[in-house]
Amino acid sequence: MAISFVRTLLLYIVIVAAVRLMGKRQISELQTSELVVTLLISNLASVPMQDTGKPLVGGLVPISVLVICEIFASGLMVKNGFFRRMICGRPIIVIYNGEVQQREMRRLRMTTEDLFEQLRQKDVFSIRDVAYAIVETNGKLSVIKKPDKEQPTAGMLNAVQPDTGLETVVISDGQLSDVSLALCGKNRNWVENVLNKEGLLLPDIFLMTANAKGDYFIVRKEGSK
Amino acid sequence: MKRVWFAFALMLATIVASVLGISHTRRITDRMTATVTQAKSAQEDGDAGKALRLSEQAAEDWHDAHDTLGVYMEHTELHQIDQILCGLPELCEHGSEDQFLSDCDKVLAQFHYMSESEIPNLRNIF
DSSP, rough: OHHHHHHHHHHHHHHHHHHHOOOOGGGGOOHHHHHHHHHHHHHHHHHHHHHTOTHHHHHHHHHHHHHHHHHHHHHHHHHHHHHHHHOOOOOOEEETTTEEEEHHHHTTOOOOOHHHHHHTTOOOGGGEEEEEEEOTTTSOEEHHHHHHSSSOOOTTOOOOOOOOOOOEEEEETTEEOHHHHHHHTTOHHHHHHHHHHHHHOOOGEEEEEETSSOOOOEEETOOOO | HHHHHHHHHHHHHHHHHHHHHHHHHHHHHHHHHHHHHHHHHHHHHTOOOOOHHHHHHHHHHHHHHHHHHHHOOOHHHHHHHHHHHHHHHHHHHHSSSHHHHHHHHHHHHHHHHHHHHTOOHHHHHH
16 A cells, blocks of 8 residues: 555656656647657556556656657657658648548548537638638647638738737736746836835735736735735 | 757666666576575585575575565566575475475576566567
């Protein structure tokens, strides 16, 4: 029991470190090789966790090797397009110039239901609105609508708003973040001035966001005066 | 780029650890095989005293090596050898000679298997 407990803790740390080392990606955005590595790591870790007769190293070494392979493979994919195509494949156009590419869909073993499901997830409810649809290497569908079906942008309507820069969380639960302040081009003095103006103290703030223009939004902590 | 260097370092560490594992297993099994073979020969030659001393030494050496081997080898595999080696001095003193010789052969076969199983040759890989 105690061995399983300690091993699980150790493997948890190792897996978190391994996933962190491989880089941040959403599960739904995993490339083929990343998905394989993630599945294998979870399987490998579970064996020494449950079977105390197996040495922990027997799980750690394969995990390390997979992480090494994944880092090298991703590095090589950046440098070499051919290798990237070998591992990840290439994006496939399933609707070209408004025409459904049936051959490509057959190659992908993609049904019309699959196509419509993915189009609906992209807020497209009629296939006639689509100019191009591309199945990306991670399996997601990118859609380009026909020009007359596109939503008008602020630029098209001549209603462009001034750029207020990035809105960042400068205070979170009473903690001031210098990194976030730097991102929105502000400093501690500016925050102090704002808080003085509002008659607030730093520990009273649950959330404060700010942008480069100097707009801010404050949420007080519950129970603060 | 830092990740790639870390991956290189990790790969190097893994390879070094694997090579050290193989050489350590080889060293231990060679030493243990020599001791048990000598004990077996002594028993066959009728020198029960020497056989007892050597089998006790084998059990002691194995006990010392066990902790390191346990880091990377199947515990059940080590436990089987444990049991046989612990019983050898007893068999030598009070048991039958045939049983002693048979257990020596058994443990020698296990040392051979243990040493061979660590080598990354085609048979072991596939």
